[in-house]
Amino acid sequence: MHRVVAMALPGVVAFDLAIPAQVFGHMDERERYSFRVCAAQPGLVLTTSGYSILAPDGLDALLSADTVVVPGYEPLDDPPAEVCEALRQAAARGARVVSVCTGAFALAAAGLLDGKRATTHWRNAERLQTLYPGITVDADVLYIDHGRVSTSAGVAAGIDLCLHLVRKDFGTEAANSIARRMVVAPHREGGQAQFMERVVAAPLALFADTCAWARQNLTEPLTVGDMAAHAGWASGSFARKFTAEAGTTPLRWLNEQRITEACRLLETTDLTVQAIASRTGLGTTANFRIHFSRKLNTTPSNYRHLYQDRNRQATPA
Numbered sequence: 001m002h003r004v005v006a007m008a009l010p011g012v013v014a015f016d017l018a019i020p021a022q023v024f025g026h027m028d029e030r031e032r033y034s035f036r037v038c039a040a041q042p043g044l045v046l047t048t049s050g051y052s053i054l055a056p057d058g059l060d061a062l063l064s065a066d067t068v069v070v071p072g073y074e075p076l077d078d079p080p081a082e083v084c085e086a087l088r089q090a091a092a093r094g095a096r097v098v099s100v101c102t103g104a105f106a107l108a109a110a111g112l113l114d115g116k117r118a119t120t121h122w123r124n125a126e127r128l129q130t131l132y133p134g135i136t137v138d139a140d141v142l143y144i145d146h147g148r149v150s151t152s153a154g155v156a157a158g159i160d161l162c163l164h165l166v167r168k169d170f171g172t173e174a175a176n177s178i179a180r181r182m183v184v185a186p187h188r189e190g191g192q193a194q195f196m197e198r199v200v201a202a203p204l205a206l207f208a209d210t211c212a213w214a215r216q217n218l219t220e221p222l223t224v225g226d227m228a229a230h231a232g233w234a235s236g237s238f239a240r241k242f243t244a245e246a247g248t249t250p251l252r253w254l255n256e257q258r259i260t261e262a263c264r265l266l267e268t269t270d271l272t273v274q275a276i277a278s279r280t281g282l283g284t285t286a287n288f289r290i291h292f293s294r295k296l297n298t299t300p301s302n303y304r305h306l307y308q309d310r311n312r313q314a315t316p317a
Helices: 014-024 059-064 081-093 101-109 122-131 157-170 172-182 203-216 224-231 235-246 250-268 273-279 285-296 300-314
Strands: 002-007 033-038 043-046 052-055 067-070 096-099 143-145 149-152
Touching: 002 014, 002 059, 014 033, 014 067, 014 157, 014 172, 033 052, 033 059, 059 081, 067 081, 067 101, 081 096, 081 101, 096 101, 096 157, 101 122, 101 149, 143 157, 149 157, 157 172, 172 250, 203 224, 203 235, 203 250, 224 235, 224 250, 235 250, 250 273, 250 285, 250 300, 273 285, 273 300, 285 300
Parallel strands: 002 033, 002 067, 067 096, 096 149
Antiparallel strands: 043 052, 143 149
């Protein structure tokens, strides 16, 4: 059981707090995660939406947390000294410390982002950089994961980061099942831009059939031209429209689907690495290992051992 505790600071952003609650605290996840909400003092905490939430626990809850999540809050004053100390102690003990949106300001005040690259809502990025010059603030990404310390950009980017953490904890199938329940995209790259200048629909709105077809035919050496032909568009026009709507190129999207499927097969089957390379259209074993290692910083074999061992430990005898 992985213990997650969310820290509700005064003026907590209700949506930011609801994200870890829905991902980690939903009844469907009770065999994987426990979830609690704490505050500097147990009791009611006012949200930025004008209503209060009840934080049943105080800072002692952080003593046994495996993951501490700090949602965004306003105004962006430094948290009380005891909060910063509790965050430092949790991190020193080995807990994973995570911020959603402007929660990064609390991690920064506790000194947990010093010397690290971090992100927050793009509207507050300049302020974070000014207040904490020892941090490298990147306003152009959805989330940044350093392992024990992770930060996400504004609002919905917190969903992406939390699903990313579930994927690390329990694998692709677990994260995908939560995404299906929440009716959100199962995976968005952390390096994807926070926003685009022109607001457009999600790629599935226009190219849903083509995306579904491509996922069903990953064994084939699909090209952008193949996808364009299926959609009935000229290759150049298809690539421009897809990139504008998805925030990534068709080729990168296709490679992402191949790696995602490879992860699923490594987690849930005993297929050889060569067989998985073939089934996902990644070609030779060597090519598969190169793409996989570049993406996940580990080998396919190590990834399989990690998740299959973890799944065996999580299965009751």
